[in-house]
Amino acid sequence: MIYTVTFNPSIDYIVRMPRLEPGAINRVTYEDILPGGKGINVSIVLSNLGHESCALGFVAGFTGAEIVRLMQTSGAKSDFIQVAEGMSRINMKIKAAEETEINGIGPKILDSDIEALYARLDALKPGDTLVIAGSVPSMLPSDMYERIMGRLDGRGINIVVDAERDLLVKVLGYHPFLIKPNNHELGAIFGVELATRDDVVPYARKLQEKGARNVLISMAGEGAVLVPESGDVIMSEAPKGTVVNSVGAGDSMVAGFLAGYQESDGDYATAFKMGVAIGSASAFSAKLATRPEVEALLKTL
Template identity: 60%
Template sequence: MIYTVTFNPALDYVVKMDSLELGMVNRSKSETIFYGGKGINVSTVLKNIGVDSVALGFVAGFTGKEIEDGVKTMGVKTDFIQLKNGLSRINVKIKAEQETEINGQGPDIKKDELQQMFDKLDKLQSGDCLILAGTIPASLPSDIYEQIMEKLMNRNIDIVVDATKNLLLNVLKFHPFLIKPNNHELGEMFGVVLKSDDEIVEYAKKLQVMGARNVLISMAGDGAILITETGEVHKIGVPKGTVVNSVGAGDSMVAGFTASYLKDHDYMEALKRGTATGSATAFSEGLATADKVEELYKQL
């Protein structure tokens, strides 16, 4: 079974308008609500492509109930922890001439509530896969990813980490199955600007030396590069299409790659599926659907 963790899920309130004028009353053209959070995105896309997962995380208050109910309505299995106090956050995303985001802080998570998460994770079994994605709320220890991975060491559980900078670098010693920085994030980790595929491969291999098993580098319109634990280097382009939504594209790539690899244990096939799934989200208003993924997969 695949499990995803979203520490700080949100209701994403997307508002479209012709223009945004500060200090004035603005009128929207449309509003849409999505159930946000990187782990939730991964679980949603997995469900859309016919793969079951369990979404773990913390929810609070009436907004938390709406998140859990909404995710269940989409067919995703959930095992969220209900916090005693606070409210799950609302993120306001304004799409006008430019995109503007106001992201909420989210509720405090107490030590006993965090222990409930550890108890749930302790029930994972050999052959399961855990996907850790996104930032960490201020109320949690900054090394929470490390704590989780240390507890699950030597249990034959594949762990995927989609995070940035030190949050990612600090978990490499626990040998995650897959990490997925983009090319800009990869450069930031080493304080360099990467200008060629050869440089991207060079620095991705440094992450392997530090402990990562497989490194998937997403490069937006330039495709992706995968360096496998067997020493293979694969590069792939992207299918044709118009980008209308970048939110969740990286999460979708993780979902497509992970689902494909766990099924066929073929890295190149997983790279193709991951790329098609990420593109399916980028070329759509919402998250990738199975039909869109298949359409784009045929181009690769």
């Protein structure tokens, strides 16, 4: 079973308009409401691919209830902790000549809520997969990633981490099954600029030396690279297509990798190919990609 954790889920209100004029009334030409959060995206894409998962995290208020409803509508299971105070955040994403985001705060999370999350994680079994993704909100301890991975250490659970800089580096000693920085995030860890697929390989190996088992690097238009624990390197150019919405493409790659890994009984090349296809398919779509879109792209790789 695959579980995902999103610490601060959101309702994403997405609008499009020709241009945004501050101080004036702006009328939109398109709008949509989606559940937001990196782990939530992974769960929805897994559902789109026909794989079961369960999304964990904290929700509150009427917006939290809507997140749960939207997850049900997408076919993805969830078991969120219902927080008593505050409401789940609303993030507004304005797509005009330039993209603008206005992000909400989120509910107040108590120690008892954190213990409730731990109880759900304690129920994971050997062979399960846990995806921890995104930033840690200010209402939680800054070392939440480390606390969770320390708690699950040695229990045979494959943990996937999709986070930036210190959040990622500090958990490498727990030997995560998969980490997925993009080339800019990888470069920021080491203070270098990484522009090509060949550039990222030695730095991916440095993360393996620190404890990561498999390192998957997304590179937008430059494609992607996988440095698996087997020692070889797998690369791919980016599939051809028009980018419509890059939000969720990296999360889709994680979901695709896990789906491909399960479907191929652990073949890294197949998992990588599926990850690249679903990541690109989501980027080429207004919403997170579906299985038919992925199958079409797989034929081009």
